[in-house]
Amino acid sequence: MAERLVLRDVVKRYGDKTAVDRISLGVQEGEIYGLLGANGAGKTTTMRMVLGLIYPDDGTITYGGKAYGGDVQRIVGYLPEERGLYPKVKVSEQIVYLAKLRGMNGSEAEQSLKYWMNKFEAEEYYDKRIEELSKGNQQKMGFIAAVVHRPQILILDEAFSGLDPVNVELLKLAVKELRDQGASILFSTHRMEHVEELCRNITILDRSKTVLQGDIREIKNRFPREQILLKTNSAVTGLESIPGVIGVEGDPESYLIRIDDEAAAVPVLTEAMRQSEVRHFEVKEPTLNQIFIRSVGERNE
């Protein structure tokens, strides 16, 4: 599928400091792309450049092949990290207003708003003012404001932060629905489990540079498997002495065995089966969390 949002060698400097150093990425139609990084790594600056709030010093950003302009504004939706709406204006009024600013006409905007309100089971807030809503509901309204005009490119900055699990699921479903309808979504978060669930491709930024990029599966395969999860019926001893094993933690209910060589897996299983009955054996692939900490943490030392 075609890449709709393409960043090529984008550079942004603030004075002597380089905030974003030669970032390239492409988001396809119907894809959620994860943009990860520690605080201050350059995520917000990257997103602001994509939104046309600030201009790159070098490199190009194209939207469906076109450069930034008034037309692009209409197909982009944005949910800022600190989401904001007018506190004293009715929900319906301001969301319709924002939709109109993005080029919808009044009745289209009404219709789309009703659709989303219905989806989020929030029809009762239609005539309420934002300041009257709970924080979680305000966030839902912020999300609706970002997607009400059916954007082709959607920028979500920490979309799920501060929401209860029920609402996170609701919003996740909405994001997936938008993806299935063909939207290109640039997604930034600190919650790795969301990335693992939603994204296919990711970029990890650290101190303004790209440290890791590509398909999550491939990235995971590139990292060695370092953990074995073992569940047995009775205690197993002597696993530490097997070559390649660095440490054993836990009890028969669940052993976590750290290894520095995947070849150690077979001897571990053999030894366990000899001593007891094995209920569960798994050579765990690294979690994104571990990958993130490793690739960002190592550089920080």
Place this chain on the structure above:
Amino acid sequence: MNRLGTVIGFTFKNKVRTKSFMITTLLLALLMTIGIHIPFFIQLFTGGDSDSANKIGIAAEDHPEIAQQIEDYVSALPDNELQFVPLQGDTAALNKQAQDQDLAGYLEIAPAGPQGTENDFPSVQYVSKSGSIPADLQASLQPAIENAKTRFIAEGALSDEQIKQLTTPAQLTAISYEKLSGTGTEGTDEGQGDKFNPMNFITVYVLMTLFFFSAMLTGNMIASEVTAEKSSRVMEILITSVSPLTQMFGKVIGVFLVGLVQIGIFGVTIAINLMLPYNRDVLAGFDLDFSQMPLDVLAYGLIFYILGYFLYALLYAAVGSIVSRTEDLGQAVTPLTMLSLAAFYIGIFSLNNTNSLLMKISSFVPFTSPTTMIARIGLGEIAFWEIAVSLVLLIAAIFFFGWLSAKIYRTGVLMYGKRPSFKELRKAMKAYKI
């Protein structure tokens, strides 16, 4: 263009419906109504019932001719409402009569003095319950008594015509060189005639006050709107939807319309109040003729008003954009408030001296010209090219500051935290490449 309309509509609708707007408008309209009624109320309370207020007694034992002359003089005054009731008797009887007949008071002309002083004009006193004399009564009686005194002393030595001349105050008039010698250029010659028309003065005064208040009030409205959008972070969404220029102009025009509505409401309030029959009489007393309204001054006034408004409004929007919290706004707009205050006071204090150097200079400075130029057009002498130059400068200033404000706005809305200094702002502009 379409989006500009959307921004204007949204700004207007939300501003007009706020409680604070409705309350301020109603309160001010109420104050105006009360203010217009003050002369009427004063009349109501001081006048008492008008019949007895206009009746005063007059007691002149030895000098009936003086009493007669006073009566004649007063009754010949235009709009005279005073009536005299002749009284007789000693002091106690006079007091009793005055009170019985419900008179406002009475004039007592002292009896002729002892031998040798009988040709002196007798003293006259006004006796009333409060022991004082109302100002309007004194204004009618004083010249009447003086007239009687002149006649008393002249005693047939002078003709009536001579006495009349004697009692008329000498006239001192003022005229310009050109007018006297008849060399004035046409145009100014005609204009000269209505320069001293009080309507000119009032028009200029009202236009200046209106400008000052709407520049300040709506300016603050705009600035606080922008700051509120910024502090509620809705700005980040707005700025990705519409260009900052569209946003800023939409806001400025929207609030301008709100201001117009407010002025309209006040105008209607004043008009209705002045139309009320009893107020119309009071107004007539001021001797104002609305048909004398100087249309040219009004037209120029409107042009300068609108242009000046935009100049200030754009700057207020820019200032609003660099502040992150509403609490910091007051301090940030102070320079602009000072500027509009200066424009107002230079104008007001120079109303009697519109041709001073200060006025001449400030009528070309874009920030002060909306008030001072009006004063010069309405009350001073001015050539057309001066108005044109001032207008061009004002328009140029709007373009320059509009451009600058848009840049500040664009940068300011992305900068959170403490209010940036100009240096930081410039640095940020460079960094954002705006």
